[in-house]
Amino acid sequence: MDTVETWLGYLRKYELAALVGSSGCGKSTTIGLIESFYRPLSGYILLDGQDIGEFNINAYREQIAVVQQEPTLYAGTIRENIELGTSPTITDEGIQASASRLTFTILLCHFQMATTICGSKGSLLSGGQKQRIAIAGALIRQPKVLLLDEATS
Known part of the structure; x- marks a missing residue:
């Protein structure tokens, strides 16, 4: 487990992972990569064994959910x-x-x-x-x- 990409590469279905580290160490970058806001310079990110770069971006993003540290709620119910x-x-x-x-x-x-x-x-x-x-x-x-x-x- 010497790099984030190696460690995340072994994550299986229903497993939990926590990225912990000091400010600036790449936690938000990793989240951005998983959300496919940008592509990795090398390597790839797989979901169900398929490179997320091959997915239709809208279909892929329907498969992920993000809860921010300070959630955005609307004035409704x-x-x-x-x-x-x-x-x-x-x-x-x-x-x-x-x-x-x-x-x-x-x-x-x-x-x-x-x-x-x-x-x-x-x-x-x-x-x-x-x-x-x-x-x-x-x-x-x-x-x-x-x-x-x-x-x-």
């Missing part, structure tokens, strides 16, 4: 924020199933998903609540790759 970027036929049961994968269910007990307003940029919620909503939104899409840009996520 909790449900609307979770639904963002999903199928228009998503059900309450689908949202509940996504929420049950994390301690988000506690949040749902205190708030009505359909009516609770998040406020501009989630200003009416705590940082942890905003992250849980963003993670629930990512999980509901059932991505092949989930990138969490924060160690405590």
Whole structure:
């Protein structure tokens, strides 16, 4: 495990990996490469054994979900924020199933998903609540790759 690309090359389905290091060591660059914002100068990144450079970029990006350190929420309801970027036929049961994968269910007990307003940029919620909503939104899409840009996520 002497380089990031070697180490990530051995990641298997359902395995978790954490990139930890000092500022400027390449964590964000690695995330950008995985998101296919740019191509590696050498080597390649594989998903299901195929070079991501060969994928249709839109189809590839539908297979990944990213939760930023400071999630962007919109002034709408909790449900609307979770639904963002999903199928228009998503059900309450689908949202509940996504929420049950994390301690988000506690949040749902205190708030009505359909009516609770998040406020501009989630200003009416705590940082942890905003992250849980963003993670629930990512999980509901059932991505092949989930990138969490924060160690405590």
